[in-house]
Amino acid sequence: MLKMLALAALVGLTGSAAAQDLNGKEVVYHAGSATLKGYFVSAALQQKRPGVVILPAWMGPTAFSKKVADLLGTYGYNALVADIYGDGQVLSDTKTAAEKSGYYKKNYAEYQLRIKAAIDALVAQGADANNIAVIGYCFGGTGALEAARADLPVKGVVSFHGGLTRDTTRTVTPVMTRVLVLHGDADQTMTHADVENFRQEMRDSKADWQMDIYADAPHGFTEPGSKAYNEAAARRSWVAMGNFLDEIFGTQRSVPWRYTLADANAGK
Template sequence: MSLTGLAQEKDVSYSDNGTVLKGHLAVPKKGTGKRPGVVIIHAWTGINDFIKTSASRLSELGYYAFAADIYGADKRPQNTAEAGKTSGFYKSNRDLFRSRIKAAIEQLVEAGADENNIAVIGYCFGGTGALEAARANFPIKGVVSFHGGLDKREDKQEADVIRPKVLVLHGADDPYVPETQCAAFREEMKSRKADWQMIYYANAVHAFTEPSAGDNNSKGAAYNESAARRSWEHMKTFLSEIFAD
């Protein structure tokens, strides 16, 4: 898909079951007709400049892009302790997590995206959320998880086929997502007959797309320029494929 020029961007207030949320919308300036849309789920610190930049870059590719707010308009973690507590709450309450993602999908469609061509992507905590959207079989074409957690909850829908296509982009040295979790995820995808891919990046740990994570792999989370660049290209190819279908 060709570039369409700079995006039109704005913050958007919406809600989920009475909770006020504040997302960020980026819309391509040019082009006619319905366009595919991508929901972006933030990492554990909430919507930040990195997430907004991701929305801008996606809109420059011709997509409607909406940065979802999982936490609430008045809830922005101020430090890692708060971020860990808040993200942990949603990972322990996955029905609520899924509800917030569904609300973002609905908001993206309301903004003008093609309801038949929606994807969900996410980073770290958001990558976990993207996989929840697939597990829940939301009406989307596919999901992309950047260095997200791969664990799942017990679910009565577990035997159902996962219909959205799945792409997992994973740091080969990520200490927070051990190989045992990766193996369990692969078995889950096989048992639910998903169309899935998992790409490992050498010398990459957790948060490899985040420039603010620094460059010290020994901390377990660090930026890796090569993995960040390659993963973005892999995502672009995946989106082109699922929307072409």
């Protein structure tokens, strides 16, 4: 299915490139003494394409996050699924996931450093250093916002049902990158006060930001096969992300952002 999508979608960012197979591989990189193992996808069209770092949810770099990278590859992007925990760990239980993700949420500076390491690894694989975005899901969506708060070298960040809260003792600093938040109105992990506090943070930081809120969409609404999956919200948020990437990178395409991750799953 992904090859079929590639035939339709690999019409370059300007609508002129020929379809080619994706090249997915493991990439080993480092953050301090930690060995990290990301999953890199290149459309193999040319070097210096825009790049997207994908921050996975709290279970680590699962098949879902790799499918996101594969789909981004079909649109002509270089994409890297980041490894936050180290050694490419994919967790098997929510208790461990809560502990590990909670550590990085609390020690946000370490989270930011590991995100920066993923950005550097993506650039080392040939992505255009001047055209990088960070997107993330759940825990990864929290990380995408941390990338913006840390003023990492990216043009934009996208948070899919990510955590919006922050320690109120932290100083609000200017956010220079563009921010897109894709949030479910039925997200049980965020209160209305949390949403409003985040909006105020964005105002105070003078950010160029946007928030889309999807009706009846709970936390984790993007992942097909999960109890939280909301097809309409997943489809609309994917299109919103794609349009955002085209805007921040100044790209044009003849193929619209119409494919969902459910399409990718259908081919597996």
